[in-house]
Amino acid sequence: MKRRLTIFGAALVAVAASFVVYAQEASAAVGLHVSGRNIVEANGQQFIMRGVNHPHVWYTGNTQAFADVKALGANTVRVVLGSGKRWGPSNDVANVISLCKANKLICVLEVHDTTGYGEDGAAATLDEAVNYWISQKANLVGQESYISINIGNEPIGNNNPQQWTAATVAAIQKMRSNGFQHLLMVDAPNWGQDWQNVMRDNAQTVLDADTQKNTVLSIHMYAVYANAQTIIDYLDRFQNNNWPLVIGEFGWQFQSGEVDHETLLAQADARGLGYIGWSWSGNTDPILDMATSFNPNQLTTWGQRIFNGAHGIKATAKQASVYGGTTSPSPSRSSASPSVSPSASRSASTSPSASRSASASPSQSQGGTKACTAAYSVVGSWPGGFQGQVTVTAGGQSIAGWTVKWTYANGQAVTSFWSANITSSGANVTATNVDYNGTVGAGQSTSFGFLGSYAGTNSVPTLTCTAR
Template sequence: MKKRLLVLGAALLTFAASFLLIVRPADAAVGLHISGTDIVEANGQPFIMRGVNHPHVWYTGETDSFADIKALGANTVRVVLGSGQRWGPSTDVADVISLCKQNRMICVLEVHDTTGYGEEGAAASLDQAVDYWISQKSALVGEENYVVINIGNEPIGNVNAGQWTAATVNAIQRMRDNGFDHLLMIDAPNWGQDWQNVMRADAQTVLDADSHGNTVLSIHMYSVYSSASSIVSYLDDFEANGWPLVIGEFGWRFNSGEVDHDTILAEAQARGMGYLGWSWSGNTDPILDMVLDFDPDQMTTWGERIFHGPNGIAATAVEASVFSGTPPTTAPPTTAPPTTAPPTTAPPTTAPPTTAPPTTAPPGDRTCTADYRVLGQWPGGFQGDVRVTAGSAAITSWTVTWTFANGQTVNQAWNATVTSSGSNVTARNVGYNGSLAAGASTTFGFLGSWNGGNSSPSLTCVAS
């Protein structure tokens, strides 16, 4: 399973390299893509990965894990696949993507066979990983809004780590030459930890190799990053040079000298940087399991920390707008994302709400309806979602009101301006989601508190 590098002896050398920052226009926005140092969706909405790794290739029957991971608040899942050189081959890529989409998560797909190439004798090359992606192209093309291709996991070990640059440049160019428009993710050498600073030195060379300007680099943080200073120094270099970066794997400080996960989480949140923790379950070293035996009711200390702790997934994850009925087309929400505990019940699916459907309005009437649902509930808190739908005529603004019956309160909201007076709540559209075509919908969400009961209220929607 996950191989963690133990660094013995001398301190790591920090390589500080300065490069002229070349700004490359991104290719036509066919899906997830890079804008500056950010990942954005096709509509321009920023997207920050908040999720975990799932070892699918070794546990292909654990398909319930996708819903379980989503139920805890994740907006992304990194899925372990095999190219056939060591594991797999994974021929169920279309099914995996479907599971991600059903559970409203962005899907990062990675070939694990490349792990430790050059040091691990059985490892596949990046060239072989590209061969695998080409073999799966029919399942991937058209999914650019939902899928990130992580070409190869930890593709070079500690032997001749410098070979990473040329191998990576070649892999990126082959992917583009073979018609892949997806956002590409590139892991660092040194078993992903880049302790010899090869990726840190050659990041610009690798990014320039992408004719689409649509590559994000990925660092894996384990025992090399046992101090706050080592983490901050590495991330500072990438930020200063304008190089897009995510933390594609990391563990937690379960022993002295292990990874400083608190700093990783805090720095990622402060910088608006994505992170994906290792891993959901199934490790041979179960200390890295977030839940035992793929059972969300058996959550470990690591699982509690990454899902429920400060700067964890529940407090910071925002679902990709592509899963909304009509995602924003201009500025993102100006209100803060959720900052409290996550839902523990099942996530929303693509099915419509189970409440009564909107009635048909007379032609020309500017009307709207609103449907309320609880996405998840935990002791003392819950996450709510409201879908606003225009009637038979276009509308330019909407206001939704309701009265809570059990003393619930709204603590924080996004995609709407929400005010409360006692049990009475009023939600008004923000600048980018007030105008709706006839029959079109938009959604807003909120975090609330409850005590004793949490029944769903009746909503009134007024449009103009």
């Protein structure tokens, strides 16, 4: 009897030991993965996404964008792909991943065709998006340290957002049953903005559906998040429940009622939350472009803010440790130009319809040995209103501040503004820098924007620029 007990005890020890080994193997991460509410790499080091969205599916020839956003400090790029239901199909996934790796960027790959399903009749289902990922599996397996799969962009509109939970659970489970071990990212309903709190209230159900416990939730913040308390309350709910979250898209407060990006950036930085701004270039709505015509030397107001401002990409991004963990030298820029492509739409934006118009020739004024030029352009207009942008460029020496003045000839008026302090006296307008864009290096540029009103003619004024 004693011998039998000894044998039985030994067997139990062996079983227990094998279970421990199995548990260790089951929990061993193959790449990027969730730990608590954080994203970490295979070695356990936390990785906080700091990057931009790139509308690749509409500009497949613009591969220089990967090097350009890296040179500006990004550690992540979210790449727009098409499943073939509405755009694409994107059959260049292997090349996209290679571009990310060559430029030491973490790639978030997303299917855009699902945008607004249930409200947009052309949209794909999440299940159709999963089928696309399955078709690309050979290109994705083995890349778990370098990519996250964002199953479908803004997969449910405002019609019946409650369907999001079941659809998302099914999509996660189908990805896992087909052998994907990647970090999965899932967008909220309500065009990504979750204003009815379906994702917030069902987050645990969705996270529990992942057998690998390797899913991160993604909120898109636009006009729904126009004040600080709304942003803080939403982020608090996720932090207090220890749920992993990234801000997968967001814009900026280009006019009253848009997202409070200052609070968003500060809160993300303080909480260690990843964020990915929309978007690098190529929008039909240029208000949300960070670079004009994909040119990193022509950053817009939004581009200057997100890359170079407080809590921005340059100040907070750290390169993934899989690439060595330090910022790489800036890649050299080629003269690649974007291919002709369909227009990219930004469904969640509430901005007015925009159309490009003429730019003013810059004028120059000397301030001692320092100088600056200013160029005025109307980047969008609609009946009775318009959006303007002024780009300030330093001369042969760096400047520590600038003032731009102009006089309207046709009764126009500035109604709101950003990235500058603007005052008006009748037709005369004066704009001065704010704290984060006054210092401009020799030959470098910064910009500010504003909304205005007009009646009839909206001619471009002559500008003067003085520097200090």
